[in-house]
Amino acid sequence: RMPVLEQCYNLMDFEAVARRVMKKTAWAYYSSGADDEITMRENHSAYHKIWFRPRILMDVENIDLSTTMLGTPVSIPFYVTATALGKLGNPEGEVVLTRGAHKHNVIQMIPTLASCSFDEICDAKKDGQIQWLQLYVNKDRAITKRIVQHAEKRGCKGLFITVDAPQLGRREKDMRSKFQDVGSNVQDTGGDNVDRSQGAARAISSFIDPSLNWKDIPWFLSITKMPVLLKGVQRVEDVIKAIECGVHGVVLSNHGGRQLDFARSGIEVLAEVMPVLRERAWENRIEIYVDGGIRRATDMIKALCLGAKGVGIGRPFLYAMSAYGLPGVDRAMQLLKDEMEMNMRLIGCSSVDQLNPTFVDTRGLSMH
Ligand code: FNR
Numbered sequence: 063r064m065p066v067l068e069q070c071y072n073l074m075d076f077e078a079v080a081r082r083v084m085k086k087t088a089w090a091y092y093s094s095g096a097d098d099e100i101t102m103r104e105n106h107s108a109y110h111k112i113w114f115r116p117r118i119l120m121d122v123e124n125i126d127l128s129t130t131m132l133g134t135p136v137s138i139p140f141y142v143t144a145t146a147l148g149k150l151g152n153p154e155g156e157v158v159l160t161r162g163a164h165k166h167n168v169i170q171m172i173p174t175l176a177s178c179s180f181d182e183i184c185d186a187k188k189d190g191q192i193q194w195l196q197l198y199v200n201k202d203r204a205i206t207k208r209i210v211q212h213a214e215k216r217g218c219k220g221l222f223i224t225v226d227a228p229q230l231g232r233r234e235k236d237m238r239s240k241f242q243d244v245g246s247n248v249q250d251t252g253g254d255n256v257d258r259s260q261g262a263a264r265a266i267s268s269f270i271d272p273s274l275n276w277k278d279i280p281w282f283l284s285i286t287k288m289p290v291l292l293k294g295v296q297r298v299e300d301v302i303k304a305i306e307c308g309v310h311g312v313v314l315s316n317h318g319g320r321q322l323d324f325a326r327s328g329i330e331v332l333a334e335v336m337p338v339l340r341e342r343a344w345e346n347r348i349e350i351y352v353d354g355g356i357r358r359a360t361d362m363i364k365a366l367c368l369g370a371k372g373v374g375i376g377r378p379f380l381y382a383m384s385a386y387g388l389p390g391v392d393r394a395m396q397l398l399k400d401e402m403e404m405n406m407r408l409i410g411c412s413s414v415d416q417l418n419p420t421f422v423d424t425r426g427l428s429m430h
Contacts, residue, residue: 080381096231102319105355108327111426117410143374144196149177151384162391194220226294359401
């Protein structure tokens with residue numbers, strides 16, 4: 063028998079249920095990674111190389127999980143990252159994630175390739191709720207400019223330019239399922255005239271501009287007042303370049319292991335980046351986010367200890383939404399809050415700003 067929602071005790075449980083209830087093509091699109099899926103697996107297992115150095119006798123009666131992201135107060139330091147094609151998992155699509163994010167006072171990043179239209183996802187937000195926009199840059203910059211300026215007008219508070227996908231990776235599970243139905247928003251974003259024999263991902267991505275480069279970044283900064291961030295940065299040299307370009311932040315990410323196989327995990331890159339920024343006293347010049355493989359609050363706490371402002375979580379909310387709809391998303395977020403409160407207490411930290419590198423032993427990471 064299928065587990066009922068109350069039998070899901072952690073984020074991995076939703077994945078197990080989703081795998082059983084989802085349509086094969088939808089499961090293939092959500093769960094796949096690039097090539098041999100080595101990076102996809104490494105994303106989570108990299109966190110297993112980091113151990114805690116808890117403090118004792120710290121008065122942890124009251125725990126405050128709240129923080130800010132790009133100036134927005136949030137109840138806990140994760141956001142719902144951009145994942146395309148929400149209607150593959152739930153007939154209502156991304157607005158289910160919007161409602162869950164509202165209930166838990168966290169930010170949702172809206173994907174360029176959402177199944178719902180951008181305006182539908184904006185209309186679903188409630189009083190004071192904050193959304194960001196994930197951008198795939200179109201070869202036709204007039205389209206890109208229209209998308210960005212419309213998002214700003216609709217109240218989006220951050221622009222995340224995806225920079226790890228000049229060409230979509232080969233996700234063979236997805237390609238084998240010979241995807242057909244690409245969802246309603248794809249025409250608006252330039253994803254028409256597509257070859258559907260290559261799986262969902264490749265079918266919808268042919269408009270993305272592979273010539274995008276550093277010289278384009280000032281243009282993005284000039285067309286919007288939203289903070290501009292680069293999503294998919296994978297080495298310290300590029301973080302430094304991003305700071306020099308004047309962007310407001312980066313997401314250390316490998317696209318959930320869906321692009322370059324053998325890309326390092328975001329947490330590994332974070333451990334490389336922060337000491338260099340601290341040496342230059344640059345650690346407060348931008349906000350650094352990490353995504354990929356975050357399944358436990360302990361993963362989130364480790365990233366925060368190493369200097370991340372927050373973390374993005376993708377597949378777990380897709381699986382929760384696909385298996386149980388909004389109640390699933392709600393429970394997944396609540397489980398993370400409960401896990402985080404307990405683990406903050408157990409490492410001896412009563413608020414997020416107290417987390418620092420002394421709480422983790424990173425000698426197991428490969429750079430050492
Ligand atoms: C993604 N991701 C993604 N990223 C992006 O910039 N634009 C996109 O359209 C998508 N689409 C997308 C679809 C699906 C099904 C997945 C699983 C992921 C990547 C996403 O934003 C994020 O980097 C990863 O999902 C984080 O890893 P986890 O949390 O899924 O392990």
